[in-house]
Amino acid sequence: MALRDRLRRVLQRPGSVDLAPYEAVVAAAGEREPRVRELPDAELAGAARAAAGDLAGLCAVGREAARRALGERPYDVQLLGTLALLSGHIAEMATGEGKTLAGALAAAGYAVRGERVHVLSVNDYLARRDAEWMGPFYALMGVTAGWVGQRSAPAERRAAYAADITYASVSEAGFDLLRDRLATDPAALLLPEPGVVLIDEADSVLVDEAMVPLVLAGETEAGPATAAGPGTGARGYAELVRRLRPGVHYTTDDEARNVQLTPAGAREVERSLGGVDLYAPAHLDTLTAVNVALHAEALLHRDVDYIVRDGAVRLVSASRGRVALLQRWPDGLQAAVEAKEELESSPSGEILDSITVQELVGRYPVRCGMTGTALGVAGQLREFHGLEIAVVPPHRPRVRVDEPDRLYATAVDKEVAILEEVAAAHAAGRPVLIGTLDVAASERLSRRLDRAGLDHVVLNAKNDAEEAAIIARAGERGAVTVSTQMAGRGTDIRLGAGVTEGLLVIGTARHHSGRLDDQLRGRAGRQGDPGGSVFFTSLEDDLVTRYAPEERSTAPADERGRVGSKGAHWIVGHAQRVAEGVDLEIHRNTWRYHQLIGLQRGEFLDERDRVLRGDRADRLMAGRHPSHHAALVGAAGAEAVAEAARQVLLLHMDRCWADHLGFLADLREGIHLRSLGRGLDPLTEFHREAVPAGKRLLDRSRDRAAEAFAALTATEEGVDLAALEAKRPSSTWTYVVHDNPFGSLDERAFRGLVRLVWGRR
Known part of the structure; x- marks a missing residue:
């Protein structure tokens, strides 16, 4: 059976989960609906529990509870989505088809079976909105629900996690897990044992952000990291590289993902630093600091990769075009960008623990989710998460007209054509949503629209707090909305009065993923509404110049600069596929590194949990230092000594783990030097050193703890743990690491190889 299952997974087409069994269940639920409608409110919860093992009965009760509590009777297709989720699949449901309600029905279905459910969303706003919106429905179903947000106090978090169903953003659930991993008292733990996770916008969470590390950092006795250098810091290096000239002192690669000093640039830097030998082993830290500052200056661009708001650098999510709350680059790069913008440095400190989104989701025995665009990443959902896709048909047929791309020879020709298209639609009273790739592009287009006398509103990372209000008006007659990435994902654009042709979506360039294109198109034509979409592209777009620079088109353009050649259109599609x-x-290469770290983390945390909840620490110390242990017990009592032993061992386990993470980060970044120089596989070389280091980890922490325990003193008042407490972090904070946008050096080499291979396909 196991072999047959594996063969089925290999041969199965993406999105081919058979809906026929679900359709039969939905039909049976419809037959039971009249009887369920006769039940009083007080009996619905009992009926739901009684139907826990009966999907048709559960759907019938859930439908009636939603009708009474929310005034919405779920469509048959919403029940199909619910059943797909209850089967542990990803439900692909088009925009406006009611994913939130389908997800709530599934969450309630799991909960009445006795499962604890976490519904993870992409931000705090959606977590709170959906929890409060669905609250009356859950009450009728006899299950409890809560939500966790960034500002939730510990008591509020504990209450929310104690509910049957907990709504939270992915990052907040991850941060709470990291805090639990530093707990020194079982009573302080927040998260229960993982059960079911239901993920909203599953493609974004499980693919786009899968390898994003969530980080817990803190001030420790080691102190925050500082940039090395001869009498200078991040601000000094920023001023130094700002004086360097591109093409003379440094060069960038074709993809603008790497930058390096030229010989002339190296000489200029050495002169500016007082004549040091930049490449001497003694000045390796200086060379690193210069390179980090140069990357910040040349490769990270304001209003593209980040914005400056309220005196701080705010990263922009590459997949959503919105400010990525709590997100930062690794400390050296973050400090370099802040110095570039002449801002105060934000706290850095030491990383105490981290976990990727993929590892966080992988903790749950049961995983499911919903999104409007899953098929484009079906292979990754299957490979990395073991998830299949159930494509749920829309309630009403889609009538949106998706035009073929309009391709232009130059970016200028394309921009002129976009303005003409917007002007024509606006004159006809048709609402227009224009999707751009970044903040800078949205503001550049906004200025052109102003010059053309076209009233419009702009939605980007600088005003994303106004997103819901802007999107609410985007479907009104004659409205023109310019937005980065997926405008209002999670919010429907409703058509205003007199809008007969529907919303027109205009893409100003193809995204690096066709799935993001589909998400933009999906803003129009919701629930059978009329609508249309068209993408304007050019052979000068970043996608083409970066991923298909070797491809050249000789196809002629017409008098407006438009290119009709199939070969030229192929180039754009080819660049996107690359x-x-x-x-x-x-993603696959990064996952291989994190897989080993995850295995080591799992073994380490299992032992830490046994120490936290049991007497392992006390027995260890009694075995290592029997006389001293007995003396402490005689002075302070067995219970106080057992607790002291636990605190000592937990402290040194946590310190050793933080040191190990730092070692692995340095190892991964530096392993390319040996692997590339000797023609070796970087991953193999990483494992060669990381595996033995991981095996020594627990023994090292026990040795250090035993040494510290031997120095403890005690009186009748208890064991003196003052020195121990001083070594714990004085403060902690959480953030999301935007993994080095250029990749580690071995990844950059790997990226070039992959680009070559994919370019030949």
Whole structure:
């Protein structure tokens, strides 16, 4: 059976989960609906529990509870989505088809079976909105629900996690897990044992952000990291590289993902630093600091990769075009960008623990989710998460008209054509949503629209707090909305009065992923509404110049600069396929590194949990230092000594783990030097050193703890743990690491190889 299952997974087409069994269940639920409608409110919860093992009965009760509590009777297709989720699949449901309600029905279904459910969303706003919106429905179903947000106090978090169903953003659930991993008292733990996770916008969470590390950092006795250098810091290096000239002192690669000093640049830097030998072993830290500052200056761009808001650098999510709350680059790069913008440095400190989104989701025995665009990443959902896709048909047929791309020879020709298209639609009273790739592009287009006298609103990372209000008006007659990435994902654009042709979506360039294109298109034509979409592209777009620079088109353009050649159109599609292939291979390669770290973390945490909850620490110390242990017991009592032993061992386990993470980060970044120089596989070389280091980890922590325990003193008042407490972090904070946007050096080499391979396909 196991072999047959594996063969089925290999041969199965993406999105081919058979809906026929679900359709039969939905039909049976419809037959039971009249009887369920006769039940009083007080009996619905009992009926739901009684139907826990009966899907048709559960759907019938859930439908009636939703009708009474929310005034919405779920469509048959919403029940199909619910059943797909209850089967542990990803439900692909188009925009406006009611994913939130389908997810709530599934969450309630799991809960009445006795499962604890976490519904993870992409931000705090959606977590709170959906929890409060669905609250009356859950009450009728006899299950409890809560939500966790960034500002939730510990008591509020504990209450929310004690509920049957907990709504939270992915990052907040991850941060709470990291805090639990530093707990020194079982009573302080927040998260229960993982059960079911239901993921909203599953493609974004499980693919786009799968390898994003969530980080817990803190001030420790080691102190925060500082940039090395001869009498200078991040601000000094920023001023130094700002004086360097591109093409003379440094060069960038074709993808603008790497930058390096030229010989002339190295000489200029050495002169500016007082004549040091930049490449001497003694000045390796200086060379690193210069390179980090140069990357910040040349490769990270304001209003593209980040914005400056309220005196701080705010990263922009590459997949959503919105400010990525709590997100930062690794400390050296973050400090370099802040110095570049002449801002105060934000706290850095030491990383105490981290976990990737993929590892976080992988903790749950049961995983499911919903999104409007899953098929484009079906292979990754299957490979990395073991998830299949159930494609749920829309309630009403889609009538949106998706036009073929309009391709232009130059970016200028394309921009002129976009303005003409917007002007024509606006004059006809048709609402227009224009999707751009970044903040800078949205503001550049906004200025052109102003010059053309076209009233419009702009939605980007600078005003994303106004997103819901802007999107609410985007479907009104004659409205023109310029937005980065997926405008209002999670919010429907409703058509205003007199809008007969529907919303027109205009893409100003193809994204690096066709799935993001589909998400933009999906803003129009919701629930059978009329609508249309068209993408304007050019042979000068970043996608083409970065991922298909070797491809050249000789096709002629007409008097407006438009190119009709199939070969020229192929180049754009080819560049997008290469970009998608590169991202997939980078994801796969990064996952291989994190897989080993995850295995080591799992073994380490199992032992830490046994120490936290049991007497392992006390027995260890009694065995290592029997006389001293007995003396402490005689002075302070067995219970106080057992607790002291636990605190000592937990402290040194946590310190050793933080040191190990730092070692692995340095190892991964530096392993390329040996692997590339000797023609070796970087991953193999990483394992060669990381595996033995991991095996020594627990023994090292026990040795250090035993040494510290031997120095403890005690009186009748208890064991003196003052020195121990001083070594614990004085403060902690959480953030999301935007993994080095250029990748580690071995990844950059790997990226070039992958680009070459995919470019030949």
